[in-house]
Each structure stands twice: as C-alpha cells, then as structure tokens.
Amino acid sequence: MGGGSFLKLCLTNLLFINLLTGALNTEKFSGYIFDLESGEPIFNANIYIPSQDIGTTSNKKGKFTLEDIIAFPIQIEVSHIGYKPLTFTLKKISLSNKFFLEKKAVVFDELVVTASRSGQYRSKSPILTEVINRKDIESSGSKNIADLLRLKSGIFVQESIGGGETLKILGMDSKYVLIMIDSQPIHGKFNNRASLDQISTENIEKIEIVKGPSSSLYGSEAMAGVINIITNKKYEKSMSIYTRIDGNLKSLSHSNFNSGNNYLGFDLRQPIKKTALRMSANTSNINKNQSVISSGIDQTKKDVIDLGIKYALSNKVIINLAFKNFLQNSERKSKLNEAFSKIGRKNFILTYQNSQFTHSISSSNYFRKYSQKRPWNVLLESEEKTAEELLEYEMNYQKKISSISISSGIEVSQAKYQSNRIKSNNEKMDIFSLYSQFDSEHSSKLSTTTGLRVDSYSQYKSVISPRLALLYNFTNFFKFRSSWGLGFRAPSFIEKYIDWNHEQYGYTIYGNANLKPESSNGFTISFQYDDSKTYNINTTYYITYFENLIESFTISPGTLSYQNVESAIFEGFEIFSKARFSDIFFAAIRLNWLNNKDGMNRTIPNTIPFSFNTKIQFLPSNDIFSFFANIKVVTPYKPQIYDSKEGIFIESKNKITTYALINMTSNIKWGNSIHFSIGVDNLADYTNVNYGPYIGRKIYFQISSKINDRNLQ
Template sequence: MKRVLVLSILFNLIPFIEIYSQGKTKPNPKSPVSTETNNKEEPIKVETPDENKTPEKLPEEDRFKDLDNQNGIVVTGSRGERRLKDSTVATEVISRKRIEQTGARNLGEVLETQLGLNVTPNALGGSQVQMLGLDSKYVLFLVDGQRIAGRLNNTVDLTRFKVQNIERIEIVKGSSSALYGADAIGGVINIITRQSEKPEHYQFRATYGNGRELNYGTQGEKNMIADVGFRNEFVAASFNGGYNQSAGYDLDPTTKSTTGNAFQDSNLGGNMTFNPDGQLKVKTGLFYLSRFQQGIISQKSGGLFDRSNATNDFLGLGAIEYSYGKRNMISFRGNYARWENKYKLDQRASDELDTKELTNDKTSQGTIQLDHELNERHMLTMGIESYANELESDRLTQRFAYRTRRAVFLQDEWTAWKNGIIWRIIPGIRHDVDSQFGGQTTPKIATRVDLTSQLVIRASYGFGFRPPTFQELYLRFENPGVGYVVDGNSKLRPEKSRTVNADVEYSPLKNLSFSFSIFRNVITDLIQYNYGTTSSEFASFQLTNIKEAYTRGAELGMRTRAFKYVAYELGLNYTDTRDLTSDRPLEGRARHQVTTNVFINAPMGWELAIRTKWIGKRPFYSSTSDFAGSSTTLIEGQNSNVTYGKEFALINLRLEKKFFEGRMSLFFGVDNLLDKYELTYNPIRPRFYYGGVQAQF
C-alpha cells in the first residue's frame, strides 16, 4: 500500500515538471501589454486582408472556470458577502461543478476526499465527519448561514443533505465561535442552497447502482432527482425533489445481521428571492426530507433484532436584506427546524427486549445583523441573536428539555496598511447567555497579510465553547442485549477551547497554487464516557468532564492546471491528538492522510473524475460502534489495550459523456474501486457500480 501511496504522489508531481520545462510564466498585470479586454467602445476599423499577417488566436476556453469558484462570493468566514480571494478567513469552497463531477448523491459522499476531513459511517445509519481531529459534535452545520436541528448520538448525519439542493459548500476550519457561538470549536460547514441563474432551467437525473450480490443482494440502489427554476429582474426561484431507495449492504454475509441500513427517502425543497429595486431582498426557503431506514442486528446475548428509523426533517428559512452604500447592509434572518426520529427495535421470536423511542428536536433562531463600512479601512459586522432548543426524547430521565441562548457579536475588518503590502487585522468578540450555563465570552483575533498578489499569509487565535447537549445531561440508556447501561450527568460543565490557526497561500503561476496550514486545538473539560461500576447484570458507563485534550497538525495542498484538459489536486495531512488524562491518542484518528483529485475535461464532451484518499492506521480502545461521536468512545470493562484499524485507500471513479452541447449526458462510476473495508473499524460500503442519465435545459 505504501508503494501505491508513493506512486500516487509522484504521479501528481508530473505537472510541476511539465510547467517548468515549458517555461510558462504568469502575465504581469503592470506590463504595457495587457491581456485584459478594454471595456471602452472603440471605432470599428476596416482592414484589408494581409496574407503575410498571422491570424490572431481566439482565447482558449477555460474548461475549469467553474471548478474552483475563485472569483465567487463566500459568506461563512465573515457572516457577510466577500469575494473568495479577498476573504480574511481561509475558506474552502466546493462548487456546484465539482459536486456534479464527483457523482456524489449526498453531502457525505462530496466530503469523502476533501483535505483534512474524514467521513465515517455512523453506527445508527448514515455518515459523520471529523475535522482537524475533532468529532462531528464540534462542527457547526449551517444551511444558508442558519442552524439546523437533529443530532443523533451527537452527530449530524451527512446523508440527510441531497446534492440536488446544494449550490456550493463552504468550509471554515478552526474555532468560529466569535461569530457563530456554541458548537463551532472545530469549524463550520455551511451548505448554500441552489439559486436559479437563468431565465429558465430544468434538470433531471436518474441513477441505478449495485455491487456483488453477496454484499448487496439483487434490489440495487435507485436515485431520481429533478430541479426546475426561473429568474427575472424581480424574482428568482428554484424548486427540487428527489427519491432514493437502496437495499443497504452487508460486510459479513455469514451472519444474519446487516452492516449498512436499507433505506428509502423522498425530499422536497425550494427557495425564492424577491429583489424589486436592487436594494431590498426578501428570501424564503423550505426543505423537507422523509426517510425510513431498516437493518438487522445481532447482540452478544444471541438475540436477533429488526431495527428501523423513521425520520422527518423540516427546515424553514426567511430573510430580509436592505443594502445601502457600496458595502453596507442590514439584515433580519430567522429559521425554524424540526427533526423527528422514531426508533424501533423488534426482537425476533420474543417481545422481551422490544424498544420504541421517540426523539423530537425543535430549534428556532432569529438574527439582526448590520454590516457597515465606516471608511475605506474599517468594515464592521455586528448583531444580536436569539436561539431556542426544545427536545422530547424517551431516552432522557426527564422527557422534555428546553433551553434558550441570547448573544451579541462584533467584528471589525481593519485594513491597517495598504501601500504595496496589504495588512488586515480582524478582531472579533461574542457574548452568549445560556439559560442553563450562564454567560460565555468568545473573543478571536485574526490577521491577513498580502505580501504580493501571489503570496498571502493568515493567522488567528480564538476561543470556543460547547455546552453539554440534553442527551449528555439527562441520558438514561440501557442495552441489556449487549450488557451495559449509560447515564448522563446533570453536573457536566461546558467544554471550552483555545485554537491557533495559521496558513500560507502561494500562487507562483496562473494555474499553480500551494497552501500550507498548521493548527492546534486545546479542549478543557472534555466530555467523554468513563467506565463506572459493574453490577451482577450490567456494566455502567457515565459521561464526565476530564481535564484536557488536544489536537494539532498540519496540512499541505497543491492545485494545478498544467495541461489544457487536466486539473490536479494533492493534499497531505498530519494530525496528532492526545487525551491528557489517560495519556493516549484520541480514538479513531489517523496521523497521516493523503488525498488526490484528478479532473479531466476532454474534447467531445468527455469528463473523468478520479478521487482518492489514503488514511493511515487509527487507534481504537473498544470493539463496539454504539458510542460513535464520543471523544474516546466506550472502553469495554477496564481494558485499555489499543487495537489499530488498518490503513486503507479509497478510490472513486466517474466517467461522463455529454451530448447536445452539454444538455444531456450519460455517466458511469465506481465507488471504492479497491474494495477496502473493515467490519469493525471501517465498515464503509464495498465496491459499488452505478450509471445513469442526466438532462438539463
């Protein structure tokens, strides 16, 4: 496998040799000869043909102009619209074009080969993400900048978010609590929904896939999506829907239990933006998902259980924005989210251990925000925010729980120097008042230095916090089939963090860029499961605060378009973690990770995407995934012996052929080409083939 890794890195270094051997240079914008088009109208000159004159070449089409979104707008890092290349906070953007070329069906599949992220299956279905060595519970998920509801076992299921509704994904790594408050210790993933950019557009896609009958059966997986929209000078609207069905998968056919849940879901969504005068905007959005998952589990007691989850997921968004001046805006935003999950465990041939559980999570949020340019050197962002969360659950010692949070925040983008070198300093602070845990203040200081147009340096230092969830405070869960009991702890304290980030971006040539970043997160009062006592029947585990833990590491990235039809990306990631109480690495984190992405947009409408990820071995201290999302997971008994999950390489391929000027296409893909998985520590889907058709007008 190490040979495969070395060959992969060497393969991706070929573009460097090609670039420098050809002696390509980047155009000098200060040169008297400019390649930019003059916008002023010039008189039409009629020239007589000159047979000796070399005809002018038309500018070549940029086949990857929509892949990186370098000239696009981002909002996550500053809570306001900024051009990506001017963003004071390092923001990674996954564009709509990139999403389509990956062939992904949901957010989890989009993020699979993203540098610095690790997507793993969730024990209760779906997938979850780790960022900078931190679990999903430390990552704040937003839709159009607003919070969502619904965490199961402290994780957000990435498969809830279907790609037909996603315009782009913005990722900010590192603490963002100074702007967003709780839960943003590890970073923010903001899903920006689709907006119509054409007078009319229609899109349809149908996909069918399957793998070995031994793992998948004969039913296969079916996906159908549709998207329509329109835009005029007053209003833009986009509406979408989809239906997905799969029989799931089984990594161990010798048992009756299954690995990946069978599921079927349907989703509807849409948004509208009214802009009558160019200054006032009114935005609305509604999104709904209905899903049913089912699987079979066997427990140590020998019992066989049919497991099912019926989920309803609703999110309603609204915003009023008024722009004045060049960059000023006042906005009013609000949302209501409800996530309902009905869990059922039905023991075969007996009713003794049957379980029915309801989880009903409701959240609402309102924000008033002002973005105001004091002068050319100071851009202020300030606002007030209100948040409420209500949870009804059969797993809580008290069935209902409710909390509110009020907050004020302020940030100043100060251009301290603008003479050749551009130096920006961005101080920010937020104060939250939680109805259960009182006041929490989270300051942050960041800076950006543009040494040249090709070399940018950023650094930041910030604080964050995460209050215990209702499940962590009031959980009471018994699993008699396996033989353990888990209790929450009403005396838990909020987790707090200190985060340092620094990064460098260097673009020596037009189509070549490098990035290097380092990070360190220190978390105090870390919440984890600790072994308690053993009675005659069950082992007991309770959530508690431990002293401290840290994650630290570095990321190196490279992007190039050395050839006309080929774009390369290479990423290297190193992550070191440690629980300072037990003096051992945090569970499930790999020290080393390598990602490569190759996109080929060839003539005649052919497109090929090759996405790869290599992950090194990971330490584990348990043989169960029931506690996915915890910091160090369940230790069975008092045995702290470490087991390492095997290193593995993931390769996904997708080939597409476009017809009728790109309005229709056929595609074929293979996920997990090398068929790598591990039943206990890496239960990802085995090799999977799919194909389909797409049409858009």
C-alpha cells in the same frame, strides 16, 4: 392632396413599415466563434442577447445562427468554459461575423461567506477557507455529503451502529465541528452528531470549510471549525431531471444492481416578473448491500422536498421564503428480530433583506422514532421517541466604511427537546447572542479580522468567544496568514438529562445536569504561494487546546454517566497544492499529518497520523468529455472500539495496514442539455468488516437533462 389620398398614403406607409419590421423579425444573424490563440473553431459556445432574451450555441465548426432579431443595435454576450467572456454591441447585420475568445487562466480565487458572514474574496480573507465547488462535487460522483467528504485527506467518515454517518475532521469528533446549511446550523442530531448521509449533494452550489475555533461568529459547536453547505439559490429559468443507479461490482466484468441503490430527482426554477419560484425533489432507495449492512440496516428510503419563493419589493429590498422537508425510513428484518426507524426534518425560514440589514425568522423541527420487536409483534424494548424544535430570530447588519467591513448581529432562540429517554420527557433552553466582526484592509499588503461574540444561556453562565486574524501579502504571489480564537460547545440535552436503560446491550446511562460547556483555544498559521495562473501551494500548521471535554465514565459495571474531566491537544500540519499542467489537465494533492494527544499524553483514539489524497482532472475545451480521478491513501494506525458497558476505548492488537480508496468518474455531454456519467468508487475494492470502509467496489450510471433559460424560449 385630399383627405382620402392622404389616408391611403398613411396606410401604405404603415403597411410598408409593418412589412419591414416583419422582415427584421425573421432576419437570420449568423457568425463564427474561434480560439484567439489557435484559430480553431469553438464548439458549444454560448451566444446570448440579454435585451431580447434569446440565445443559441455554436456547432462543431464554430458557427451559430440567431433568429427573430427584434431591433438593432443589439448587445451580444459570448461565453464558454475556460475562456474570458466577450460582450460587444452590433449596430447592424454584417455579412461576415467572426468572433474570437481568449483563454483564461485557472482562477483559484472565489467569493466566500463563512469566514465573515459577508461576501469576501478568498485571496483577501485573513481566515483561511477551503472551498469544494460545484465542479468538484459533480466530478466526485457523490450523492450525499458523507460520501463527498470521505474522499478528502484529514477527514474521515464513520458509520454509526445506530444509523447515520458521522465525521472526524483533523482527528476531532464531528460534535466539535459546526455543520451548517446556508449559514444556519443543522438542528436535530443523533448522538450529538449531524448525520451527513441525510444531506444530498444534488442542489449544493459549494461547501466552505474553516478550520480552527469559529465561535466568535457562530457560537456553540464551532470549537474545531465550521463546514458551511451552500445551496444553489439562483432563480434563473431552468428545468432539470436526473436518475442514477449503482451496484456492487464483484469484478470489472460483473455487477449486481439488484443489491444497489437508485435515485431520482428534478429541479424547476421560474422567474415571474418580481417573483421567482424554485422547487426540487428527490427520492432514493438504498437496498440491502454492504453500505447499509454495516449499520445493521437492510433497506433505507429517503425523500426530500425543497421549495423557495423570492419577491423583490425594490432593487434593494428582497423577501425570501424557503421550506425543506426530509423523511427517512429504515428497516432491518431477520427471523428473530425486526427493527424500524423513522427520521423527519422540517425547516422553514423567512428572510427580509435590504442593502444593510437582514432579518430572518426560522423554525426547525426534527423527530426520530425507533423500535425493535419480534416478528410475532413482541417488543424487545420500549419504543424510542425523540423530537426537537428550534425557533430563532436573527438580525444581521453589514456595512462597509472606507476599508472596514462590519458584520454585526443578534440572535434570539429557544430550543425544546422531548424524549422518553430523558428524566422529565421535556426540556427547553433560551439563548441570546450578540456578535460583531470587523474585516479591515489597512493597505494593499495588510488585512486583519477582529471578532467577538457573547452567548447567554438560561441554564448556565454566558460564554465569550473572541477571534483575531491577520493576512500579510509579501508579494503579489506570496501570502502569510495567522489566526487565533476561542470556541465552545454547550452540553446537549442528552448529556445533561438522559435516563435510559439499554436493555439490548445491558447497560444504563444517566445524564449530568451540572456539566459545563467544553472550551477550545486554537491557533493557525499558513503560508501560501499563488501565481493565479498555473500553481498554488498552501502550508498550514494548527494547534488547538481543549478543556472540560465531556466524556462518558463508568459509575459501576453496566452504569454510565457524563463528566467534564478530559483535556486534549490537537496538532497538525497540512500541505495543499494545485497545478495546471496544460489547458486541459489539472491536478491537486493534499497531505495531512496529525498528532492528537489527551491530557495524559496518550494518542487520541482512532487518530490517523498521516493521509493524503490526489485529484486529477481532464477537461477538454470542447466541453463534451471530462474525466476525474481521486486517490486517498491512509497510512497504518491502530484502531480502537468503544466499549459502552465499561465506558472505555479498547485498542486493536493489530494495525490497519496502508490502503487506498480510488474513485473515477467520466462525463459525456450530448447536445446542449443531456449529460451522461459513469463512475467507479473504491476501485481497489478495499474493505474492513470491523472498522471500515465497509463499501466495496461500486459502479454507477447517471443521466441528467437540464434545460436552461435559453433553451426554454
């Protein structure tokens, strides 16, 4: 055969191969997805080929079609909410492709991080952790953390006259509960309390709640517990946008959206080889309505920008850079008085992580400006200016040796405070901390946790915080937990150094530089039954002793200061039960009983002895429609108001009668990326102009669109 003939033969073969490849590229692969038990087709199941990064969903007949198959064999992943995922390898195209998914039982277990700083399954953790997952957040219809938590029994959110909202957890003031975002304490507070209405729920993955002293891992403020708000840090390719409006509902047939609120936001995530980017932003306008009038505000505007970059140096070494900016402007205007406040918060964190060590450098900056004047520009009192700064380095070491998980680390930080309401205008404090925790699985039945932390402050003595916890599995279903720990709270800059004459309300308050840290000694015991399929019940008893509580007191009429005088006992009992009645119907109930007393055996002000909430979920397998309802019932109690001039609580003559807060949400999914939500908050329209809740019946509409990795191809 001559060279020319051989060349022609080669070209012919190459052309044939190319045509064959092209034919394969345009080959359609079709199949059907069915329920294994009923044989019914499954709508909206996800079919995905990871190696070629293509995917689709099934239609109402369960049919799907995949195009542009590059090469066989291929690995296919099939998944749907409520079913066990299916993965298989297809070597060639088949004329008949039928796949069956098996329904999965309700999974009550999930990975938690707050109790140990490392990932640990909740069922195996000796420290009881409550989780509010993403589905719970979406079903609540809440747009900020304050609104979300107020739905739960045992947790009460109160509006502050100075602006913002604070909470009580199990009757304890929120200044004794450490609020964190991604395991980092929130820096910058008003009146020593985090303003939870400033934290949007839009980018929250879940919330973990640990009740009881937790200073052995987290230091100051974790006297009564920890609330860890964990954001969505996934970098899968996606793009989403949402908008929402709400308004006061005067009757079920009429609403007034002119005095309501509106929200707009977007989220974008894009992996690029070893780098991944994420960016989200949201803005909200809260117009003149019941929710802001209760705080003496006519209008509030909030803007949030959240940026993140992740770079993988290798499979085990990752660098993360995150930046978040929050800005809030509020105003109140009348014929004789105008008030303006501006709050800003900037957080920056750089993290270097390998298989055992995590190093992080973080910077937090917070400012608050507040002024009051006459409409003709005459100041009613001097403008308040406050700025806080925290610079921190943390090193965390995690190692698993046999059945023992170790989490140890150091924290070095410097806190600065500037305000025209303190004597020197500027104060700072240096903090050095060491901590270590050992989670040991001694056998299939017994697990323990041992932890210790030492915090050294530049302004007073070191504080030592230990913790012990135990988990014992009597059977596969029945568990016993017990934990003990010490907690503390360092005096704030305001409590130590304030020197301010509140002209508008006619009193002066001075700080006390000799204040000692507040301390707590807490014990919890719980029993849990969990069959992992249909039923879960957990009963918990807790008691926490407080010493050296910092309270304000009256030096003379109209003159206040702070001192360590109070002791208190916070005691309570909680029952939580969750059940699956069918494949689509779920229900949960939580009951809380409180018995909180001060050192004189008097009931702690505004303790609500008994409350409970019930949650109902209807989740059809077609994932098109879902319905959620939450009912919170509060039993009678006598409220008390704090008299700032006298430094005491004044008890109301009349009890607040039993009331219920009822919230309902319906969600509709259209296609693969459009979601509609409609909800009603406070259906019974219960309000109390003196003590709250101040927000009456409210209706909201939300539409969102999310295009994930598979739809962006």
